Amino acid sequence: MEPKTSEQGIILVVDDTPTNLEVLFDLLGNSGFRVLVAEDGESAIDKANYAHPDLILLDVLMPGIDGFETCRRLKANEATREIPIIFLTALTDVVDKVHGFDLGAVDFITKPLQCEEVIARVKLQLRLQNLTKQLQHQIEQEHLIGEIAQGIRRSLKLDEILQSTVDQVRRFLHTDRVVIFRFNSDFSGKIVNESVDPAWKSVLAVEFYDPCFKEHYLQRYQQGQTSAKSDIYNAGLSPCHIELLEQAQVRANLVVPILQNNHIWGLLIAHHCSGTHEWQMIETTLLQQLATQLGIAIQQSELYERTQNELIERQRAEQMVREQAALLNEASDAIYARDFANHILFWNHAAEQLYGWSQAEIQEKDATELLHNLQPQEFETALKVVFDQGAWQGELQKFTKSGKAITVMSRMTLVRDKVGMPKSILTVDTDITEKKQLEAQFLRAQRLESIGTLASGVAHDLNNILTPILATSQLLLLKFPQEDDRTQQLLKIAESNAKRGAELVKQVLSFARGTEGRRTAVQISHLLGEIKEITNRTFPKSISIRTELPPSSLNLVYADPTQLHQILMNLCVNARDAMPDGGILTLSASNVVIDESYARTQLDAKAGDYVMIAISDTGTGIPPEVVDRIFDPFFTTKEVGKGTGLGLSTVLGIIKSHAGFIEVDSRIGQGTCFKVYLPTSKNQSTSSTATLELLPGHGELILVVDDETSIQDITKTMLEDQNYRVLTASDGFEAISLYVKHNQEIAVVLMDLMMPEMDGLTAIRTLKKMNAEVKVIATSGLVLDNTLADVSSVGVDVLLPKPYTAEALLKELRRILDTPTCATPKR
Template identity: 25%
Template sequence: MMIESLLKPMHILLVDDNPNNLKVLSEAIQGCGWKTLMATDGESAIEQTEYSAPDLILLDVMMPGIDGFETCRRLKANSITQNIPIIFMTALADATDKVKGLEIGAVDYITKPFQQEEVIARLKLHLKISYLTRTLEQRVQERTAELTQSLQQLQNTQLQLIQSEKMSTLGQLIAGIGHEINNPIGFISGNCSHIEEYVKDLLRLVNLQQQKLPHPDPEIEELVEEIDLEYLVEDLPKILGSMDQGIGRLKDISLSLRTFARSDISSMVEFQIHEGIDSTLMLLKHRLKDQGERSVIEVVKQYGELPPITCYPGQLNQVFMNIIANAIDAFDDLYQNRSVEEIAAASPHTITIATSIQHEQQTVTICIEDNALGMPPEVQARVFEPSFTTKPVGKGTGLGLAISYQIIIDKHNGQINCSSTSGQGTKFIITLATSVDRKKISAIALG
């Protein structure tokens, strides 16, 4: 495209107190297909520039009122007009005056009396430079936006790969552990019922023998005393009961493992949120107990009546795991560099998990709140950024909350927000639809 065709819509403001100069310049400029605007003093030139936004200004230096230099200073000080190129027109031949004009922002000088050909040539040159500058800036902005978008897409893709790999690896691990646990659990559980029956029979036999033989052999009496038969008869059923409870605990852990990492990556299913939270708490139970100086962490459940929701259960459970595990880490950090007195005065540690349903919006809300360290504003603003972490090297990757954000926002079209007060605690609020449009979710996930 020819430069002339690009410059046709250009508007040029002529500022001169000499009407004859304005007429000559206007005729020459209009002959090139450009449009002219005119002003006879600096004040009106500034006013006209602000509302008409010319592409270039031809500005006389010597004018009544404010001169060209002061007019130029004011135009360059205004964010609206500062980028408009200004060419001075002057009869002053002193190099000092020319340098002064260039220092305050002019792009060129035209010396009076001027030649029309020179004026037109200089105007073409600076209009072209201005056009190329604006075009370059626009291209830089567009390219920057494209690169920013590409970087965001790359980060999202990386998180999706990490998320898929973690869930796949976790699912395989859980399946293996579940298989290994279930076999001995089944064996022990099946035999325990027989052991209970055998023990009952043996105790009945011993009891009957004592009744039928009130005066047993001295050697038998010595053995009865040695093994403390009375205590054995009393304690053995208790031991069997404890074993039964332990087996029940193992079954609960196995069930929690299967609930936590369900193999549902490729499809959404109906799921009861409370089951996912409870399975997560079961797996973290050992970390909630006393840990040396750090006292027990109490979990306060404030569950509402929630219907099953359509979701990816395994991925939601991973979100619960990340948030609750981070809360436990925060309580552990409370005890670093603290005196015995400060530790003794610390408030009881609590993690409150509240759920509710909003019938009108057809959404459920999960709120997970702790009363640990909290976060300063600069940290809170970056908690969902990939690879951002405040933990020491080897203690965290900075991906947990970034993946959680992607799971809630991209995979479930939900919302996750964090509010925190330094020194008081942190709250995460998750909002999910009770049912979702699978096609819409797929479109969001593909981005």
């Protein structure tokens, strides 16, 4: 209900005397009041119900129901209870007056009426009534504000607070619509909360933009001023503003700004849509007070929302830290962080596994001493780079808890706080110890391969040199059997040393290419038994020789027994030389299984079943700086004249040709252990060598082709002494020319494969085109893995490696001459 600020109002005069009615009608009307009249109590009650007068002047003595009964009925009616009643009466009895006051009358005017008294008493009662209404309205307003403030304190849900406010304000002010309008950054905006009478359309969530707003209203609203328009058509508004209000069916509006930190957040607006409305100060004050409370609610809500967002962000960050920590713990690299006092702040599982220190143990110790004492100078240099440049990466040597030295690829990063100040160092260490070992093995393999290539060429030349020496010495022994013993001894010395030279060349080729001999299934325990017998007979008695074999039989290995014998004797001799004052030589073997993980640590290893042969001594040991070079050819630590430097390089070549690998473990002053790993085979095979009868020739013509004149000469002499005829040629072109002339006579062509101008393979292909049935013995000072395949492809009958003996040449020559058809080349 809205209080009136004017004293004028509606007066209902009730009197059964027409004269009194006329006098009062004129008196009150002339004083500015609107006057209604009734001649009895019944009609008075009816008019009071529909007209709602501000005051009733009621005569006491009337026919029908008197004034007292009329008053009683009016006060019993909810609609008319609050209307003040002044009795008009000629009665002066105090009892009557008390009865009237008990019924609810506010005053008595005694007849005959005095005009000034009537006007004064009417104005007084109207003023009192208006003040009462204002007081009651103020109480209700304060109650409303208190209830909304209490709601703000009880709830942090802004939308609920705003909606409750517009609902209560509309009911309190009896307006058609109350809304809250929120601004965007460009001062457009939309209705975010609304309470509206169902008779009028809703504008909730409708976007509004007033192009005149910034110019005419922004500054006023930012200063907290309000705007009250009783009639939008008579308020001097711009056409665009009127059009905007018409969209919302607004006829009168009251606008109060909602400020947030001295900035305008939005507007609290009350609308009258049904007609004009004179806004009262009490209404404006109410909206201002509520707007202040809403500003508090908004600030409180935004603070709560910001706090909640920060809490959510913190929880998200903590969750991310936990997830990152979990991921870091799953990482295969050692990851840890430390402060500048060398205290560990974070230490993941991989760091525990790599270094052996648990999180609790590492926190109690100086990290620098634990992790970097192998290279203190290098680590200090790395730290300086981290502080200067923010990061460093490189290799470091570190210790584990067990004292094992490892190599790591270390990446250090400087971690800064929010203000950019350094606070810790994050380190990621990758264990590259195995990688470095493999790199060293790979480099050694490359070095050996390079030397091997050189050695292969040298071997070829040496074989060409040794061939005539060996053949000549054997030929002379056969040609002059009656010579004195001294001459015979010298020839045997020449033959023996030629053969030693040939064996040396074979060792070089074994190292260089891993040449294969005849392979068969070998029982290592038998071989070790033979080695033990030999060493027991030949080694000094100060060396005790032991064997350690498993109770069950060892798996078989498919290998060349002679070559295995050679490598084991080589290793045993080296062990003997490492124990000049005596010691223990242990020969052992066992079945082992190499898994993928272990195979990755050895360059030549593959996963599978192996027989491991160990040759151990208690000798002087091998210095660490020498271990990586012991398999290099021609490298030896022995005195001049006591070693060729080909022993271990040959061992390595033979082992690699058998698809095996070798490990070395040596300690200065404690001894050395060589472990040879050979893949097992369960297929046993046997081999036999046919013994051919050595028969002289029958005058057959042999074409000898070789670029070495000495080999031509000795071969020609050798063959002619055995009843063969011989033609010689120095290269492929000459050989073809001679074959064209004598193709009907030439029985066999003895062809060197490596010659200038036209090589042996090309010459053989040409001869085969001329005569597919031509018989060919190929010779070479360098037999590589692909040599047999090459000579087979051109139809060679026999491949004879240099240096060859007279016996070997004559046997092969006789064999193919006695063979009627071409056969697969024999080696």
